[in-house]
Amino acid sequence: MANQTGKMLFICYSDEIKDGMSIYVSSNCSPIKALKYEPAGHSFNDAALKLVGFCKEEEVVSDEKVKEQIHVSSTDYSSSSKGKKKSKENQQDHYALLGLGHLRYLATEDQIKKSYRETALRFHPDKQAALILAEETEAARQALKDETENRFKAIQEAYELLTDPVKRRIYDSTDEFDDEIPTDCSPRDFFKVFGPAFTRNGRWSVTQPPLLLGDDSTPIKDVDKFYDFWYSFKSWREFPQEEEHDLDHAETRDERRWMERQNAKMSEKARKDDYARIRSLVDNAYKKDPRIQRRKEQLKAEKLMKKEAKLNAKKQQEEEAARLVEEQKRIKEEEDKKAAEAASNQKKAREKEKKLLRKERTRLRTLSAPVLSLQPFNLTEAGIETLCASLDMEQLKSLCDRVEGKEGTERAQLIKESLNSDITADNLKPPNGSSTVIPTPTRMNGNVSSEKKKPWGKEEIELLRKGIQKYPKGTSRRWEVISEYIGTNRSVEEILKATKTVLLQKPDDSKSFDSFLEKRKPTPSIASPLSARDETEAPPVIAAASKESSASESANNNSQEAAAAADEVVTGDQDVWSAVQAQALIQALKTFPKDANQRWERVAAAVPGKNVNQCKKKLTSMKENFRSKKV
Structure with a gap:
């Protein structure tokens, strides 16, 4: 028991400490070899304060608690690497060794350094020398010494692992975690059930801090951002426990590469399963979210209102059209x-x-x-x-x-x-036949007036026929409309009379052919490829034929006998074919095939100075000459 008098601190030992035996006091120097000894210096002060209850429970870490936190010795522990697999039971709790079990993955680098300094100072082997010497047997002292050293090495390895970002990420990925996701809940318990699930899974997000679920009063824009974030969720979680092969056991380089590929496949499969788990969590929350359901109902109501408005507008249009x-x-x-x-x-x-x-x-x-x-x-x-x-x-x-x-x-x-x-x-x-009226x-x-009746012309009759066809029976004010359509100021009485007289007249047959010639379209003339040929280059036979033909035409005007004689002369001379005419015939036969309309008329038009019969005869003679040469 310690009593403070003035500036001096007197320490009294109870019988439990003394036990009637001699007490040996030593300083921070090397311990005195004795069978029984007491701690000195800071250790003595700490032990004394601990016994009287002056140390705080949060600052005291008992040996038994530390032993429980350490699961394996430093000899069995090796730093985590991607190529090695360790069972979860044999893995020690690094956060608990450094006194950060309550923070774990949330612990910052400064907190880790501070906790390491305090823990290393507390469990340094030099600080535990008094406890080691307090053991009775040499074996017990050696066992306690080995345990103290292993504990200190484990603390150092925990600090090295937690200060390395890659190793810490792998270790945090293998830390205990609840992978279960809620599937169903009542609307009133939605935020109580799904909120902790999103908070728990938010630790794996690459983007920190992750967006949280919020509450029922959260604006709908923030709700959309929340679901957009989680639907595009990116995780940093690793799965080293899924790796089946230990790279240190590979005998060759090829075997090591094969092991790496197999481990990568297993890790990728586990990563896909984890993404599917997160996606199912988001889908379940989206289906049960009362805020989303309210918005869906609002959108549905708005859509229904727009549809009804559209139907009403269409109905009004139909009613307006029906009214018109x-x-x-x-x-x-x-x-x-x-x-x-x-x-x-x-x-x-x-x-x-x-x-x-x-x-x-x-x-x-x-x-x-x-x-x-x-x-x-x-x-x-x-x-x-x-x-x-x-x-x-x-x-x-x-x-x-x-x-x-x-x-x-x-x-x-x-x-x-x-x-x-x-x-x-x-x-x-x-x-009859006179146009005078x-x-x-x-x-x-009631008044008598004299009026000259105008005869009907061809154009008026045609307009009358067209007007009767254009405005059939049943047309309102039919004959007035037809009178306006004709446009010659004809009265209704004149039009009615004309329908019974003028329209019933048969056309004059003597003028039918003349009208046909007027309406007929001119036939297209086929220009001969040799029509522009210079007359000076014509052979003498063709020139003579042309002169004789012109002579026969002039003679035809004088008498029929002279025309017949000229025709005989021309016919006798036209049997002669020049090279130019033969070439023109061949070219025309190529230009106009057999299925062409009016083939021989076109061919004859293309050959200067020849008619259809002459062209046919020339083609027959050319075929016979070709066959005779072939034989």
Whole structure:
């Protein structure tokens, strides 16, 4: 027990320490050889403080704990290399040796150096000399000495390994790790289940610090970054435990290379499996993530809204198009109805006019019946009918009004005068074939007006035919539209009359051939390759033939006998073929094959001064000459 009085520290030993035996005190010098001795110096002070309970438990490392942390001696341990395989049971815990078991892979280089200095100073063999000398037997002292040295060597090897980045990465890869991944959980426990899994696997990430899962309030952009990071995850984890072959056991260089290739294949397979494990973890989390599910629901709802809006817009367009069609149909029906009413009114007016005309004609016949027997006037029923047919309703009404107030000879005289005036008008009409049109009185809106009728030309008739085909029956205001299509200011009455008269006329056969010649396209002329040949280079035979042919043409104008004689002369001279004509024939036969249209006409046109028969005869003679030479 230690008591402090003033500036002096008095140390008293209990009976457990003394045990009634002599106490030997020594300094830091070499220990005194004695069977029983006590630690001195710093070791004595540390031992004394430990016994009285003044040292902190965190700073005290018992020998038993250190022994438990050391699994193998330094003789069995060798530095980790890629070519050697060691069982996990025989591998010592380097972090625990340096007092960094609570940090492990998170320990920094400064922390490792600091812990090494403290541990090496504490477990240095020189510091353990007192404990070694305290053993009773020589064997026990030697065993404790060997154990102390092995422990110190293990601490040094642990420091060397943990300060080497490559060796430390291999050692951290073989450290104990939970490879299990969660597969299913409830939505409320998602972050509790998957959060630690991502934190645990984040130690293997090349990029540090790794992105964490977050919570339910994490923005969706950060969530996307998190999953992008983990879907492109890159690991630094090594798999030396998967290597089957120990490179130190290779007898030759080739065997060593083969072992390296086999180990590399096994490590690569293990690395692919680990990537697949990380990918399955990310996939499971992505499927169960409530934030992703909410976004999917929002996107689905937005997509559904866009689809509904698109369908509504399309429906509105269809309804608008249907409305326009109905509107156009209604307008067309109204126009057709108005046109039908107008046509019906016109028809009624014509029927009424015809009825009044029949009434006036019957009235004229009735008034003229009593005076038909009067001989001086020579009135007949045929004359009365002619008069009824020639006069219109107003004229008939005016005549009947005048005749009705008369009796006997006066009535007959008026009828006779009207009949004579009608005959005179008929005699003034032009004969058939003349284009002169005598103006006839017409009634328009109750007024009588004279108008010259314009004859129909060929162009108007063609336009009328095309207009009738272009605007068939059922077209609204058909005849007005056809009148505008013709464009010659023809009235509807003239067009209706022309459809019954002009369009029904048969074409004149005498002018059919002339119209055919006008419409026929000119036939393409085939230019002969020798047509541009200079006349001065022509052989004398061809020149003579051309002169004789020109002479025969001039003689043909004078008499038929001279033409026949000239033809005989030309025919006799045309049997002679020059080299130029023969060459032209051969070239034409090559140019126009057998399947060509109008072959011989083209060939004859290409050969100057020869016709079709002469070309055929020349070809036959050329074949015979070729066969005779071949024989």
